[in-house]
Amino acid sequence: MNHTARALRTSVTLFIISGLAFALACSGAGGTGTGPAGGAVSLRGAGASFPNPLYQKWLSEYSKAHPDTRIDYQSIGSGGGIKQIKEQTIDFGASDAPMKDEDLKGAPAEILHIPTVLGAVVLTYNLEGVAQPLRFSPDVVADIFLGKVKTWDDPRLKADNPGARLPSAPITPVYRSDGSGTSAVFTDYLSKVSPEWKQQVGAGTSPKWPAGVGAKGNEGVTGQVKQTPNTLGYVELAYAVQNRLPVALIKNASGNFVEPSLDAVTAAAAESLPTTPDDLRVSITNAGGAAAYPISSYTYVLAYKDQKDAAKGKALVDFLWWGIHDGEGFAKDMQYAPLPADIVKRAEAKINSITSGGKPLRGQ
Amino acid sequence: MNNPAPASPSPASEYGARARAWDWRRALAPTGNVGDAVFRAALFGCALLLLLIVVAMFVEIGSNARLSISRFGLPFLAGREWNPVRGEFGALPFVYGTVVSSLLALALAVPVSLGIAVFLVEQAPRALARLLAFLVELLAAIPSVVYGLWGIFVLAPFLREHVEPPLQKALGWLPFFQGTVTGIGLLTGGVILAIMVTPIVTAVVRDVLAAVPVSQREAALALGATKWETTRVVLANGAPGIAGAIILGLGRAVGETMAVTMVIGNRPEISASLFQPSYTIASVIANEFTEATGDLYLSALVELGLVLFLVTFVVNGAARLLVWSVTRGTSGVARA
Numbered sequence: 001m002n003h004t005a006r007a008l009r010t011s012v013t014l015f016i017i018s019g020l021a022f023a024l025a026c027s028g029a030g031g032t033g034t035g036p037a038g039g040a041v042s043l044r045g046a047g048a049s050f051p052n053p054l055y056q057k058w059l060s061e062y063s064k065a066h067p068d069t070r071i072d073y074q075s076i077g078s079g080g081g082i083k084q085i086k087e088q089t090i091d092f093g094a095s096d097a098p099m100k101d102e103d104l105k106g107a108p109a110e111i112l113h114i115p116t117v118l119g120a121v122v123l124t125y126n127l128e129g130v131a132q133p134l135r136f137s138p139d140v141v142a143d144i145f146l147g148k149v150k151t152w153d154d155p156r157l158k159a160d161n162p163g164a165r166l167p168s169a170p171i172t173p174v175y176r177s178d179g180s181g182t183s184a185v186f187t188d189y190l191s192k193v194s195p196e197w198k199q200q201v202g203a204g205t206s207p208k209w210p211a212g213v214g215a216k217g218n219e220g221v222t223g224q225v226k227q228t229p230n231t232l233g234y235v236e237l238a239y240a241v242q243n244r245l246p247v248a249l250i251k252n253a254s255g256n257f258v259e260p261s262l263d264a265v266t267a268a269a270a271e272s273l274p275t276t277p278d279d280l281r282v283s284i285t286n287a288g289g290a291a292a293y294p295i296s297s298y299t300y301v302l303a304y305k306d307q308k309d310a311a312k313g314k315a316l317v318d319f320l321w322w323g324i325h326d327g328e329g330f331a332k333d334m335q336y337a338p339l340p341a342d343i344v345k346r347a348e349a350k351i352n353s354i355t356s357g358g359k360p361l362r363g364q
Numbered sequence: 365m366n367n368p369a370p371a372s373p374s375p376a377s378e379y380g381a382r383a384r385a386w387d388w389r390r391a392l393a394p395t396g397n398v399g400d401a402v403f404r405a406a407l408f409g410c411a412l413l414l415l416l417i418v419v420a421m422f423v424e425i426g427s428n429a430r431l432s433i434s435r436f437g438l439p440f441l442a443g444r445e446w447n448p449v450r451g452e453f454g455a456l457p458f459v460y461g462t463v464v465s466s467l468l469a470l471a472l473a474v475p476v477s478l479g480i481a482v483f484l485v486e487q488a489p490r491a492l493a494r495l496l497a498f499l500v501e502l503l504a505a506i507p508s509v510v511y512g513l514w515g516i517f518v519l520a521p522f523l524r525e526h527v528e529p530p531l532q533k534a535l536g537w538l539p540f541f542q543g544t545v546t547g548i549g550l551l552t553g554g555v556i557l558a559i560m561v562t563p564i565v566t567a568v569v570r571d572v573l574a575a576v577p578v579s580q581r582e583a584a585l586a587l588g589a590t591k592w593e594t595t596r597v598v599l600a601n602g603a604p605g606i607a608g609a610i611i612l613g614l615g616r617a618v619g620e621t622m623a624v625t626m627v628i629g630n631r632p633e634i635s636a637s638l639f640q641p642s643y644t645i646a647s648v649i650a651n652e653f654t655e656a657t658g659d660l661y662l663s664a665l666v667e668l669g670l671v672l673f674l675v676t677f678v679v680n681g682a683a684r685l686l687v688w689s690v691t692r693g694t695s696g697v698a699r700a
Contacts, residue, residue, distance in 0.1 A: 076654060077654030077655045078655060078657075079654055079655040079656050079657045080654055080655075082657060083657070100657075103657065170544060172544070172546055177625065177630030177647075177651045178650075178651040178652065178654070178655070179448075179651065179652045179653075179654060179655025179656060180655060181655070201449065202449040202450070203449065204448055204449040205448075205652075205655040205656075205657070206448045206449075206651070206652045206655065206656070207447075207448070207449045208445075208446065208447040208448075208449065208450075208632070209631070212631075213546060213548045213549075213629040213630070213631060213641045214629060214630030214631055214641065214643075214651075215516075215626070215630070216625050216626055216630070216651060220516070220626055223513070223516040223517060223626075224516065224548065227516060227517060227520060227521050227547070228520075228521075228524070228546055228547060228548070
C-alpha cells in the first residue's frame with residue numbers, strides 16, 4: 001500500500017468515526033430532552049404555515065406554565081394538516097380554509113373547527129412616482145388579475161385614484177405559485193366580487209391564473225414585486241407589515257376604501273357574525289360594515305370531537321382554551337388579528353363540547 | 365478469479381466489450397476464498413440495493429398515480445390544461461418547460477465548462493488551477509435556494525435591464541424573443557440552471573481530462589501538433605467521460621427545483637418566447653404538493669413525478685445515443 005492510499009484510508013475512517021460520534025451526540029441530546037417523564041403528555045399537531053409563528057410562540061409560552069404537556073407543531077401546509085388529521089396520524093390539525101363538506105364526510109369521526117386568529121391578504125405594488133397609497137375597487141382587482149385591465153393608466157384605476165400620476169406601463173400581476181391559503185382567500189374574495197372570475201377561474205389554493213407570473217411564497221412574491229417595476233402582487237398582512245411594503249386600500253362592501261389593519265380584520269369577523277354558521281366554518285371575505293377589511297379570513301385548529309385518549313384530549317382542550325384566551329394576547333404583536341369577543345364565546349362552546357368516551361374533558 | 369487475466373492481451377481494453385459480457389454465473393460461483401466471497405456478496409448487495417430502490421420508487425409512484433392514470437390515460441401527457449380548481453390536469457406545459465430549460469442550460473453551460481476544464485488541465489499555472497478548481501467545487505456546494513434568491517434579486521433584474529432588451533431589439537423578429545420583458549421566464553430559468561450545472565460538468569470533465577495519459581499529449585506534440593490540436597486529441601480521448609459529465613449535468617438540470625421555481629415564472633403555458641413565464645415538472649410538484657387536497661389532484665401530481673422519470677429516461681437515452689453517434693468514430697481512433 002502506498003502512502004496516499006494509507007492517508008486516504010485513515011481520513012475516510014476518521015470521517016466515518018466523527019460522523020457516528022456526531023450522530024450519537026445528537027441523538028443523546030435529543031434523548032434527554034424527550035425522555036418520558038412520569039405523567040407527561042405529548043401532543044402532535046401539523047398544518048397551516050400561516051399561523052405557524054404564532055403557534056410556536058404559544059407552544060413555548062404554554063410549556064413554561066405546563067411543563068407536563070409537550071406539544072409540537074409542524075407547519076406542513078393546510079392540505080397536509082387536513083390529510084393527516086383525517087388519517088389520525090396527529091392529535092390536532094390546522095388549516096386556513098375550513099374543511100370542505102366532502103373532506104368532513106371522508107373523515108372517520110366528527111371534526112370540529114376552532115378558530116384561533118384572523119389574517120388578511122393585502123395588495124402590494126411597485127409603481128414609481130406614486131406617493132399616496134393606491135386605492136382599488138374590487139372589480140378592478142379582479143379584472144387586473146383576469147388580464148383585462150392591462151395598464152396602470154386605465155380609466156377605472158384613474159377614477160379610484162384621483163391625483164395619482166399613473167404611468168401608461170403594463171401591469172404585471174404576481175401570484176403565489178405554491179399552493180397556499182393566501183391564494184385561496186384571495187380567489188375566494190375575487191369570486192365573490194366578480195362573476196366573471198367565479199365563472200372563469202374560481203377559488204382554490206392553486207387556481208389557474210389567467211395572467212401574470214408566479215412566485216414561490218410570500219418572500220418570492222415580495223422579491224418579484226420589489227425587483228420588477230409595474231408589478232402588483234398579494235401577500236399576507238403580517239408579511240407586508242413586517243417588511244414595510246406599500247399596501248393598497250380596498251373598497252369594501254359598504255363602499256369605503258379601507259386600509260388593511262388588524263382592527264379592520266377583526267371588524268370583518270365581527271360584521272360577519274350574523275352569517276357565521278354553528279360549526280364556525282365561514283368565509284368572511286367581502287364582509288359588510290364600514291370599517292371591515294374585505295380580504296380577511298379565519299385560521300382554524302382541527303380536532304376530533306371525541307378524543308380516543310382521555311389524557312391527550314384533556315391536554316388538547318386545555319391548550320386550546322389557553323390559546324383563545326391568554327394566547328390571543330400575543331396575536332397583535334405578531335401581526336395577527338385577534339378573534340372578536342363573540343367568536344371567542346362560540347369557540348369556547350366548541351372546546352367544551354369535546355369529549356372522550358362520552359365524558360366532557362373540560363372542567364374535569 | 366476476481367481479476368482474471370485476459371486470455372489474449374488486447375491493448376484497447378479498459379472496460380469495453382469485456383464489461384458487457386459479464387457472466388453472472390461465474391461471478392457468483394464459489395471460489396474457495398471466503399473473504400472474497402463475502403466481499404463480492406457485499407458489493408453485489410450494494411448494486412442490488414440501487415436496483416431495489418428504483419423499482420420500489422417506481423411501484424410506489426405508479427400505485428399512487430393510478431387514479432390519475434385511469435382517469436386521464438395517455439392524453440395526460442398531451443394535455444395543455446392544468447386547472448386544479450376544475451380538476452383538469454395535463455402534463456405537456458411542464459414537460460415542455462423542463463426539457464427546454466434543461467437543454468438551454470446545457471447549451472450555455474457545456475461550452476463554458478469544457479473551456480474551464482481544458483484551461484485548468486492543459487494551460488493554467490498550477491497555483492491558479494488549484495484555486496480555480498477549489499472555486500468550482502465551492503460553487504457546486506451552494507444550496508439551490510441560494511441560487512434562486514440570487515436569481516430573483518440579481519440575475520433577473522440584470523437580464524431585464526441589460527440582456528433581454530438588446531436581444532429583443534436585435535432578434536425580436538424571431539418568436540423566441542417576443543413579448544413583455546420582465547426578467548422572469550424560461551430564459552432566466554435556463555441561465556440559472558446553466559450556472560448551477562457548470563461546476564458539476566467542469567469538475568467531472570477536469571477529472572476526465574486529467575486522467576488522459578500524458579503520453580497522448582507527448583505523442584501529439586512530438587508530431588508537431590499545436591496546443592489546439594493537442595487539446596483536440598485529449599478531448600477525443602476523454603469523449604466518453606465528457607459525455608458522462610454532460611449527462612450528469614443534464615440530470616441535475618432536469619431535476620432542479622428550488623432555483624428554477626424562483627425565476628421561471630411558474631405558469632403552465634407553452635409559449636415559444638423565452639421571455640415568457642414557464643413551468644417545470646419538479647417545480648409544480650414542489651409548489652403544489654403541500655397544499656393539494658383531493659385525491660385526484662394529489663394523484664395527478666404524483667403522475668407528474670412518473671412523467672419526470674419518463675422524461676429523464678428519454679432525454680438521457682437521447683443524449684447517450686447522440687454522444688455514441690458522435691464519438692463512434694473518434695474514440696476508436698483515439699484508443700488505437
